[in-house]
Amino acid sequence: MLDLEMENVAVRYPDLPQPALDLPRLLVPAGSSLAVTGPSGAGKSTFINVITGLERPSAGAVRWKGQDIARLSEAARDRWRARNVGLVMQEFHLFPGLDAMENVLLPARFRHPRLPAGFRDRAAHLLAQVGIGTGRRGVETFSRGEMQRVAIARALLARPGVIVADEPTASLDGESGAAVCALLTALAGTEGATLIVVTHDTALSGRLDRRIVLTGGRCTGDSAMEAA
Numbered sequence: 001m002l003d004l005e006m007e008n009v010a011v012r013y014p015d016l017p018q019p020a021l022d023l024p025r026l027l028v029p030a031g032s033s034l035a036v037t038g039p040s041g042a043g044k045s046t047f048i049n050v051i052t053g054l055e056r057p058s059a060g061a062v063r064w065k066g067q068d069i070a071r072l073s074e075a076a077r078d079r080w081r082a083r084n085v086g087l088v089m090q091e092f093h094l095f096p097g098l099d100a101m102e103n104v105l106l107p108a109r110f111r112h113p114r115l116p117a118g119f120r121d122r123a124a125h126l127l128a129q130v131g132i133g134t135g136r137r138g139v140e141t142f143s144r145g146e147m148q149r150v151a152i153a154r155a156l157l158a159r160p161g162v163i164v165a166d167e168p169t170a171s172l173d174g175e176s177g178a179a180v181c182a183l184l185t186a187l188a189g190t191e192g193a194t195l196i197v198v199t200h201d202t203a204l205s206g207r208l209d210r211r212i213v214l215t216g217g218r219c220t221g222d223s224a225m226e227a228a
């Protein structure tokens with residue numbers, strides 16, 4: 001389980017008069033869930049890039065369980081991300097021609113020349129939890145909702161302490177989107193992972209513990225403050 005503490009985080013770009021992200025303080029307790037919303041250009045992708053170590057902020061600290069990933073080199077951030085973050089994106093990035101099981105195992109195969117014992121069982125367990133069979137059918141024949149469920153199982157394989165999802169229901173119809181919402185929150189709960197989701201989907205954000213709104217890089221709304 002990982003808690004997040006952001007302190008005086010700013011991301012500035014040379015051509016941008018104001019910071020793309022400007023967060024004096026944000027605490028996300030381990031095992032809790034946070035929805036991030038806001039209009040286009042508000043800084044949501046920048047926020048995801050910074051908390052997953054894809055991008056280093058211009059200033060400030062991004063501490064996960066006390067470790068400031070903003071101080072790590074790019075290679076160290078990549079290693080940290082591979083160990084700790086399960087990423088679920090709007091596009092599923094599945095490998096056509098491979099079945100669901102092989103897609104779930106693929107990132108682990110890149111990391112481990114020989115697949116560690118237990119990975120196959122864990123993949124089968126996760127696929128069962130997301131309601132996908134372990135047949136040989138290539139994922140390119142799956143519906144979009146099924147593809148996203150495979151992507152969720154893949155994100156969870158390495159038991160990440162945090163699941164970060166970027167618009168995970170954006171390209172799904174209402175019913176598939178609702179199923180994916182339910183799965184993400186249920187699995188984060190059973191796995192004890194912190195869940196951070198960028199979403200415009202009010203059905204999804206409504207299921208999470210807390211909602212913040214970004215506008216012009218700043219936090220302009222926070223359900224935790226409204227409740228206090």
Ligand SMILES: Nc1ncnc2c1ncn2[C@@H]1O[C@H](COP(=O)(O)OP(=O)(O)OP(=O)(O)O)[C@@H](O)[C@H]1O
Pocket residue numbers: 013014015016020038039040041042043044045046047
């Ligand atoms: N590499 C960059 N160089 C200059 N400006 C950038 C760069 N990346 C992002 N920005 C700017 O930073 C601001 C925040 O961008 P960001 O992509 O985080 O917004 P967003 O909320 O994810 O938007 P959307 O919902 O449209 O994806 C925008 O004004 C964007 O143009």
